[in-house]
Amino acid sequence: MNFDFSLVLVLVTALAGVLWLLDRLMLAPKRQQAVKDAEATAGRSLDERERHALLRQPGWADTARSMFPVLLVVLVVRSFLYEPFQIPSGSMLPTLKIGDFILVNKYDYGLRLPVTNTRILANNDPERGDVIVFRYPEDTSINYIKRVVGVPGDVITYQDKVLYINGQPQPQTLLAKLPPSRPEQLLLDEKLDGEAHRIFRDVYRPVINGTWRVPEGQYFVLGDNRDNSKDSRYWGFVPEELLVGKAAAVWMHWKDFFSLPDFSEVRQIN
Incomplete structure (x- = not known):
């Protein structure tokens, strides 16, 4: 529990x-x-x-x-207003690392009551490219963090590790092969609606192809570590009522209990 x-x-x-x-x-x-x-x-x-x-x-x-x-x-x-969270997994690499401590903007998507998460005052809706924290649909006691790639009404296609939104491929630019000699992972720059963020793709991991139409009041999310993320491709959409907030900034990195907290990587989350 x-x-x-x-x-x-x-x-x-x-x-x-x-x-x-x-x-x-x-x-x-x-x-x-x-x-x-x-x-x-x-x-x-x-x-x-x-x-x-x-x-x-x-x-x-x-x-x-x-x-x-x-x-x-x-x-x-x-x-x-703001709630702190710790990143527990690598599903959002390279954007967020295990041990990052982040602040989540609780009012950007509307004010919600604690515990019940009932929205009492509407504000903005999530947009493509937003990194959001939400309650996992299959177990609402668990918080997940992913990137929104599909909003209500969108048709999302993931084909050969390329993201398509309403039939339009989202540009990917290769930045690095890791490791350079015998690459197992690719670091790419991906753009959603013209806004860039970085993603990882595994060279040898099998691809998950599919097409999904996003229902009203729900969102399609992916991890930036595309081949190492359990996201909407596996368990479906995120309902609006499960939104917690928008990931705003990294304020500390603490790798493990035996290391010192690192404040040198304070940054906004894009």
């Missing part, structure tokens, strides 16, 4: 808020009354030490009061 951080964050924030309100609305007035009663009994005003002892919050209430604003800010930013 996958760890649902959004659900945990919502529950913890709600619990902190409830405990804070419980103390503020019910227990704090009782502490104030205790001060008044003590002063009436003593026939004098209590000194600062005595007042502090009677007004002191329980430990759980003080923790809730301190943590609730912080948790609320994190929840709002993460749910409606």
Whole structure:
């Protein structure tokens, strides 16, 4: 079972808020009354030490009061503005590497409620060439990242490792053969609607040919590591309701636990 951080964050924030309100609305007035009663009994005003002892919050209430604003800010930013993700696989090489930490723009495709992912405010729609994060249609507890190549109404053809959109081949330019002596992989520049990005193609991996018409409200996605990506060619389209956001930037690379974080590759994602 996958760890649902959004659900945990919502529950913890709600619990902190409830405990804070419980103390503020019910227990704090009782502490104030205790001060008044003590002063009436003593026939004098209590000194600062005595007042502090009677007004002191329980430990759980003080923790809730301190943590609730912080948790609320994190929840709002993460749910409606930007959310961090880590790239776990090589399906988006060479654009994104394993260990890249990215920021995902949560509001570009409309505001959505945390946990349920229900859109409450429409904004832009994904365009060809966008790198998007979405919930995997076959297991919505898992997040995937791929590039949009087909929008509603498009006819997508993948033939002999060349992408066709509505019958038009998308230009590919060879940049390098890897390794140069006995190449097993090709680095190419591919253009979608005139916008360039880089892809990998394996020399010996069998090709997957097919044609798909993108339904209304859904998207066709591919990995930039074309022969090492499980994408729409295998499991179909991405429904609009499963969109999480648009991948905006790489802010850190951390190869593994035993290496140091690398901030030298900060960049926008194209």
